Amino acid sequence: MNAFHLTEDQQDCLQELINVAMGQASDQLARYLDTFVYLKVPSIESISTSSLTQTLDDKESAVAIVSQGFFGYEGIRGEALLVYQDEDSGRIADLLGYEPDELSHDEQLIDISSILTTTFLNVFASQIDNQMSYNAPKLLPSAQNSLSEHLQQMTFSWDFALKVNINYQVTDYSFNCNMILLIPETAIMNIKKVIDRILEDF
Amino acid sequence: MSPAVLICDDSNMARKQVLRSLPESWHDNLQTATNGVEALTILRASNIDILFLDLTMPGIDGVGVLQGIQKLNIECSVFVISADIQPEMQSKVLALGAKAFLQKPIKAERLTQELQQHGLL
Known part of the structure; x- marks a missing residue:
């Protein structure tokens, strides 16, 4: 049932594309925060659609989620969710060094999330010869079931969550956060095709 | 004679990217490592002339390998190839003795240029 089953080579290729994208995202974050950012190797896993809403809705009160849609060519599109534990989202204000009145806590969280998401996806897209455009990022209300x-309400149906x-x-x-990419099946098939093209070159 | 080369990266694809950027005559005298511990073991056991080193790896990372090389007084030319492109990281690895910092994904022309500049090609 999993359209995104990857061979070991495909998995390795995807991981490397993500490492490169994440490296540049942390560089942007470091410039934005004017400090050094230490980055661990990001781990990736696919999660089923049912387990996603379950895990997130369970912890709804303790979690902040910033959501941003993205669109590329060849049917590559999706929605990126940045998921923070509450304690981490509270620290962001300290990290950013904003004055209390300058920007609301929500705006800061949206700012930093958008930097991570767009830099990450821009670099990822350029490696697979694609280019992304984005919707405005949105902080989901902390009410229960707001994620569901x-x-x-999303305008496309997604089949897979990375x-x-x-x-x-x-x-x-x-600080930890999870980036969850919700992708429709056509986009998955396209990404796989590009990965296979890259692997053929070797 | 071709130099003894070690490529250290946890990604198979990244290792291959380096490999195919190198002259074919170098392929016979080439070893690979998938993490810092493996790299240091090989560096201690054999005389490596050129090391291509990734930074972000599980266990002992690239910075750890550079520190190990200094501590063990191993002589070899290290080229760091990394996705972590923060200026502070670049100066850090250069201060730890790396010859150059190259941004991922590595391009063959860039690597060739760098090797020529250091008289290794």
Whole structure:
């Protein structure tokens, strides 16, 4: 039932494309925060659609989610969710060094999420000869089931979720967030095709 | 004679990218490592002339390998090839003795240029 079953070579290729994208995303984050960002190797895993809503809805009160849609060519599109534990989202204000009144906590979270998402996806896209455009990022209301509602309102149906576990350490702070990419089946098939093309070159 | 080369990266694809950027005559005298521990073991056991080194790896990372090389007084030319392109990281590895910092994904022309510049090609 899993359209995204990857061979070992395909998995390795995808992981490397993601490492390169994540490296540049952390460079952007470092410039934005004006500090050094220590990055661990991001782990990736696919998750089933049912387990996604279940895991996130269970912890709804303790989680902040920023959602942003993306579109490329050849049917590659999706929705990127950045998922923070509440304690980490609270630290973002300290990291950014904003004055209390400058920007609301929500705006800061949206700012930093959008930097991560767009840099990551831009670099990922350029490696597979694609180019992305984006919707405005949106912080989901912290009400229960807001994720399920948000997912139902999306204009395309997604078949697959790729979870990228990101762990950043910024000076004294360590903060974790998960980037979850929701992708429709056509996009998965296209990404696989490009990966196979890259692998054929070797 | 072709130099003894070691390519250290946890990604098979990244190792192949380096491999095919090198002159074919170098392929016979070439070893690979998938993490820092393996790299240091090989560096201790054999005389490696050129090391191509990734930074972000599980266990002992690239910085750890560079520190190990210094500590063990191993003589070899290290070229760091990494996705972690922060300026601070670049200066750090150069301070630890790396000859150059190259951004991933590696391009053959860029690698050739770098090797020529250091008189290795």
